Amino acid sequence: xxxxxxxxxxxxxxxxxxxxxxxxxxxxxxxxxxxxxxxxxxxxxxxxxxxxxxxxxxxxxxxxxxxxxxxxxxxxxxxxxxxxxxxxxxxxxxxxxxxxxxxxxxxxxxxxxxxxxxxxxxxxxxxxxxxxxxxxxxxxxxxxxxxxxxxxxxxxxxxxxxxxxxxxxxxxxxxxxxxxxxxxxxxxxxxxxxxxxxxxxxxxxxxxxxxxxxxxxxxxxxxxxxxxxxxxxxxxxxxxxxxxxxxxxxxxxxx
Amino acid sequence: xxxxxxxxxxxxxxxxxxxxxxxxxxxxxxxxxxxxxxxxxxxxxxxxxxxxxxxxxxxxxxxxxxxxxxxxxxxxxxxxxxxxxxxxxxxxxxxxxxxxxxxxxxxxxxxxxxxxxxxxxxxxxxxxxxxxxxxxxxxxxxxxxx
Numbered sequence: 001x002x003x004x005x006x007x008x009x010x011x012x013x014x015x016x017x018x019x020x021x022x023x024x025x026x027x028x029x030x031x032x033x034x035x036x037x038x039x040x041x042x043x044x045x046x047x048x049x050x051x052x053x054x055x056x057x058x059x060x061x062x063x064x065x066x067x068x069x070x071x072x073x074x075x076x077x078x079x080x081x082x083x084x085x086x087x088x089x090x091x092x093x094x095x096x097x098x099x100x101x102x103x104x105x106x107x108x109x110x111x112x113x114x115x116x117x118x119x120x121x122x123x124x125x126x127x128x129x130x131x132x133x134x135x136x137x138x139x140x141x142x143x144x145x146x147x148x149x150x151x152x153x154x155x156x157x158x159x160x161x162x163x164x165x166x167x168x169x170x171x172x173x174x175x176x177x178x179x180x181x182x183x184x185x186x187x188x189x190x191x192x193x194x195x196x197x198x199x200x201x202x203x204x205x206x207x208x209x210x211x212x213x214x215x216x217x218x219x220x221x222x223x224x225x226x227x228x229x230x231x232x233x234x235x236x237x238x239x240x241x242x243x244x245x246x247x248x249x250x251x252x253x254x255x
Numbered sequence: 256x257x258x259x260x261x262x263x264x265x266x267x268x269x270x271x272x273x274x275x276x277x278x279x280x281x282x283x284x285x286x287x288x289x290x291x292x293x294x295x296x297x298x299x300x301x302x303x304x305x306x307x308x309x310x311x312x313x314x315x316x317x318x319x320x321x322x323x324x325x326x327x328x329x330x331x332x333x334x335x336x337x338x339x340x341x342x343x344x345x346x347x348x349x350x351x352x353x354x355x356x357x358x359x360x361x362x363x364x365x366x367x368x369x370x371x372x373x374x375x376x377x378x379x380x381x382x383x384x385x386x387x388x389x390x391x392x393x394x395x396x397x398x399x400x401x
Contacts, residue, residue, distance in 0.1 A: 024276070024334070024338065025332070025334065026334065029332065029334075073276070074275075074276035074277070074338060075276070075277045076276050076277055076278045076279065076334070076335050076338060077277045077278065077279050078277075079332055079334070079335070080279045080282070080331055080332065080335055081279075083331070083332050084330070087330070110277075112277055113274050113277060117274055118274055118275060120271070120274070121270070121271040121272070121273070121274030121275050122271065122275060123271065124267045124268055124270060124271025124274075125268055125271040125272045125275065125342065126271075127264060127267070127268060128268055128343065128348075129261050129264045129265040129268060129294055129343050130343065130348070132260065132261055132264055133257065151275075196348050199347075199348065199351060200268075200342070200347065200348070201271075201272070201275060203347030203348060203350070203351050204347060204350070205341070205342065205345030205346055205347025205348075205350070206338055206341055206342065206345055206347075208345070208346065208347070208350060208372070208376055209341060209345050209346075209376050209379050209380060212373075212376045212377060212380045213380045213383065213384075216380050216381075216384060230350070231350070231354070234347075234350040234351050234353070234354045235354040235357070235358070237351050237354070237355075238351060238354040238355035238357070238358050239358055241351075241355060242355060242358055242359065
């Protein structure tokens with residue numbers, strides 16, 4: 001009976017760790033959450049999380065649980081919900097069965113913004129304050145639109161391909177192509193400014209900063225994994241934009 | 256006037272990134288204010304010095320302090336606030352430029368921008384680490400005032 005319950009706790013903890021890491025929590029947060037929940041459930045749990053594997057094991061016994069996360073985009077709503085669940089569980093406001101049920105519910109479905117809201121969000125990110133008073137106002141308006149198209153293209157790409165870098169290549173290719181065509185037609189003043197703005201939703205600035213943060217915290221392994229991933233994404237964006245600009249040049253007759 | 260426009264645009268930009276990363280709705284507005292304050296500090300510093308380390312350091316310090324205070328008040332994890340809040344400061348475009356130059360074969364520009372990226376990211380991270388340790392000292396007082 002006791003064995004059965006322990007396995008159950010480990011399973012739920014594994015799922016919690018997986019959701020947290022996949023939705024963009026830091027590895028230290030994952031490890032401390034698991035330790036907290038273990039303590040509240042009456043088991044001393046040890047957790048080691050990296051970007052490619054999470055190990056959970058009991059302090060005394062021989063039971064170990066291994067989870068392979070598949071890190072994708074940020075989904076901070078999930079992190080917040082798991083966080084408040086673990087707070088409630090530690091304060092003994094909910095029992096273990098309730099926790100298990102809620103965690104499984106979060107794994108399946110979580111509140112998300114509608115597509116329209118996300119599209120407007122991508123557009124707003126594209127009007128980056130970096131460009132204010134440097135680019136013309138019409139270019140900023142175009143960056144809003146091109147950014148939306150690029151974001152949609154990358155989402156379309158991620159639906160149709162399992163390769164993680166292909167979606168950003170698709171998105172940045174569309175952005176490079178559109179910006180240069182707009183400049184050729186004469187609507188836009190500067191293709192370079194539009195490209196910079198529209199790339200903002202795709203560019204891996206936050207993951208890069210997070211990776212250095214983990215390295216500073218001496219989580220060197222997962223920091224390096226995140227950092228290399230960010231560099232690969234930036235490289236894919238660079239390639240996509242250049243190919244897009246090149247296609248625009250060919251389409252408009254020049255080389 | 257210019258500063259007010261910058262504040263509003265960076266507020267909207269932060270909220271936009273918050274929507275893409277699916278930040279909980281109760282945090283969205285506060286995250287926007289945090290990000291906009293950080294960007295304003297960055298701009299104000301830019302008028303005094305052209306040192307990118309100092310600008311990014313002070314911007315990140317502001318965001319770090321505000322994010323930690325807000326996070327304790329509304330009982331949410333800190334990264335809800337700083338992931339969208341940092342979007343205007345973070346060197347995303349610089350690393351893109353670096354790798355674009357790399358693809359085009361301009362290795363000197365590529366290397367220069369890569370080092371610039373690392374310098375900015377380090378400045379932001381150190382600003383954050385310092386904000387967190389300052390906050391840990393005053394945390395008790397803030398929690399018991401509410």
